[in-house]
Amino acid sequence: SQQGEEDPQALSIQEGENATMNCSYKTSINNLQWYRQNSGRGLVHLILIRSNEREKHSGRLRVTLDTSKKSSSLLITASRAADTASYFCATDDSAYSGAGSYQLTFGKGTKLSVIP
Amino acid sequence: DGGITQSPKYLFRKEGQNVTLSCEQNLNHDAMYWYRQDPGQGLRLIYYSQIVNDFQKGDIAEGYSVSREKKESFPLTVTSAQKNPTAFYLCASSILGRVLFFGEGSRLTVL
Numbered sequence: 001s002q003q004g005e006e007d008p009q010a011l012s013i014q015e016g017e018n019a020t021m022n023c024s025y026k027t028s029i030n031n032l033q034w035y036r037q038n039s040g041r042g043l044v045h046l047i048l049i050r051s052n053e054r055e056k057h058s059g060r061l062r063v064t065l066d067t068s069k070k071s072s073s074l075l076i077t078a079s080r081a082a083d084t085a086s087y088f089c090a091t092d093d094s095a096y097s098g099a100g101s102y103q104l105t106f107g108k109g110t111k112l113s114v115i116p
Numbered sequence: 117d118g119g120i121t122q123s124p125k126y127l128f129r130k131e132g133q134n135v136t137l138s139c140e141q142n143l144n145h146d147a148m149y150w151y152r153q154d155p156g157q158g159l160r161l162i163y164y165s166q167i168v169n170d171f172q173k174g175d176i177a178e179g180y181s182v183s184r185e186k187k188e189s190f191p192l193t194v195t196s197a198q199k200n201p202t203a204f205y206l207c208a209s210s211i212l213g214r215v216l217f218f219g220e221g222s223r224l225t226v227l
Contacts, residue, residue, distance in 0.1 A: 043206065043208075043218045088159070
């Protein structure tokens with residue numbers, strides 16, 4: 001199955017700065033999701049963007065999707081120390097998704113550190 | 117409160133032993149999933165189930181087994197055939213085609 005790839009693998013910024021993470025994938029998708037994981041915890045869903053959408057906002061989060069380049073970006077504005085976490089993109093693989101079938105494939109994540 | 121409960125949070129296993137990780141959800145979701153997470157490897161799908169009494173292998177099913185006798189429960193057994201079981205295991209559930217809700221994970225260590 002395909003896997004999204006996040007870039008960079010690690011990112012360190014000062015509090016108040018913006019953080020941008022990128023995700024690339026290989027085949028066509030129905031939607032792309034971003035999740036957050038605090039160290040040693042489960043993942044929490046942040047935002048879902050459908051293949052026919054180009055941009056989506058949720059609070060301080062902005063997600064873009066470029067299906068022609070097979071890439072997405074997650075922007076966190078005015079970062080806070082509490083944003084320190086790993087961020088994962090996840091794609092459904094249309095090639096595997098048939099009637100009644102649905103799987104998400106996760107990338108390796110970007111580890112974000114926000115320094116107070 | 118609705119959610120997903122995984123237990124135990126930490127588990128130690130001797131080589132050659134089978135262990136079972138519990139996953140229970142009260143979200144009334146049809147689909148449930150087990151992922152394995154290794155450092156720097158992201159999440160890899162072990163098994164998933166879309167309906168009671170039915171489940172499918174994911175990318176790394178060898179050495180694992182599951183059952184889905186009830187909608188709320190999807191236990192994962194790590195068998196002695198799994199050669200490198202030390203990892204962080206995550207259970208999730210979803211309404212088909214929607215976002216995943218994750219438990220807090222179970223960390224398995226082989227002694």
